[in-house]
Amino acid sequence: MSALREASNPRPEKLELAIDFLHRAVELDPDYSAALAEIADVTMYQCVRGYVAPDVARDRALHACRTVVHHHALHVPTRVIQGWFEGIVGQQLQHGLAMLDAALQDDPEYAAGHAHRSWFMRGMGDAEAAARDQEHGFKLNPESLLNRHGLACTLFHSQDVERAIALEAELAETYPDDDTAHTYLAVFSAYLGRGGQALKAAARAMTLSCDIPAVVANIAYVEAAVGNCNKAAELARFALEADRYRCPRPHLMPVLCELGREDEAVALLLESKQEHCPWFYGMRTDPRLAHLLRDDRLATVYD
Numbered sequence: 001m002s003a004l005r006e007a008s009n010p011r012p013e014k015l016e017l018a019i020d021f022l023h024r025a026v027e028l029d030p031d032y033s034a035a036l037a038e039i040a041d042v043t044m045y046q047c048v049r050g051y052v053a054p055d056v057a058r059d060r061a062l063h064a065c066r067t068v069v070h071h072h073a074l075h076v077p078t079r080v081i082q083g084w085f086e087g088i089v090g091q092q093l094q095h096g097l098a099m100l101d102a103a104l105q106d107d108p109e110y111a112a113g114h115a116h117r118s119w120f121m122r123g124m125g126d127a128e129a130a131a132r133d134q135e136h137g138f139k140l141n142p143e144s145l146l147n148r149h150g151l152a153c154t155l156f157h158s159q160d161v162e163r164a165i166a167l168e169a170e171l172a173e174t175y176p177d178d179d180t181a182h183t184y185l186a187v188f189s190a191y192l193g194r195g196g197q198a199l200k201a202a203a204r205a206m207t208l209s210c211d212i213p214a215v216v217a218n219i220a221y222v223e224a225a226v227g228n229c230n231k232a233a234e235l236a237r238f239a240l241e242a243d244r245y246r247c248p249r250p251h252l253m254p255v256l257c258e259l260g261r262e263d264e265a266v267a268l269l270l271e272s273k274q275e276h277c278p279w280f281y282g283m284r285t286d287p288r289l290a291h292l293l294r295d296d297r298l299a300t301v302y303d
Helices: 001-009 012-029 032-050 054-071 076-089 093-106 110-122 128-141 145-157 160-173 180-193 195-209 214-226 229-241 250-259 262-275
Strands: none
Touching: 001 160, 012 032, 012 180, 012 214, 032 093, 032 110, 054 076, 054 160, 076 110, 093 262, 110 128, 110 145, 128 145, 128 229, 160 180, 160 229, 180 262, 214 229, 214 250, 229 250
């Protein structure tokens, strides 16, 4: 229970503590499937937030998943996470998607499975299919905060930006200490040119998580979009140079494009592919990058 409580808090130190509690449980019972499955799930979140390097996250999560599946071959949540890591971090999209779909055939009402499936659709460049998957997961479990953020993200990618803003505005009001709600609200609002709303949400996000490079990178985009280019450049530099928690490189691409530094954005996308960063696929359908991804230098990057 202590691990689950800590895992519900997105701060890096809380997630590290959750992993520590879970490892202790596994030391007492090496076949404790629930703890092993939770290790894989928390590790996925750490990887997405940039707290753990993708290769380290993949090795830890897949070890946990394979241990669970060895004893419980049909355990759907574990098979879904295993498919996500094999496909999104391992960059074997078709293989990972087949694993995930096989798990969902056994339990089509597993909401998180449909949310995780949306990553594959984004990786394949299909923003509308990603939104449909995420919407299905949301309908199965509308109370899940991660499902609601995931839905807002895929709505933004599929250009249903007004609905994405409305969803995150509601979440920001309901969960005033949730940095993702304020960050997404700031980004989506800035994209539509709503500077006042964007800056208000950005200020709250920075109050909560000015030490988290991924958050700072997104707020850098907001500052650039409203014309505060010097501040945007400073924030981008912080996010780029941070070493304790490494900013997922694709998160920096929108601000670099906004600042006219597209060569650097291209280099970061290629770097993220080399690093097996999950956001290499996760941001393929981001509308802020549409023009960049038509660059001849990136013609085969997703092949």
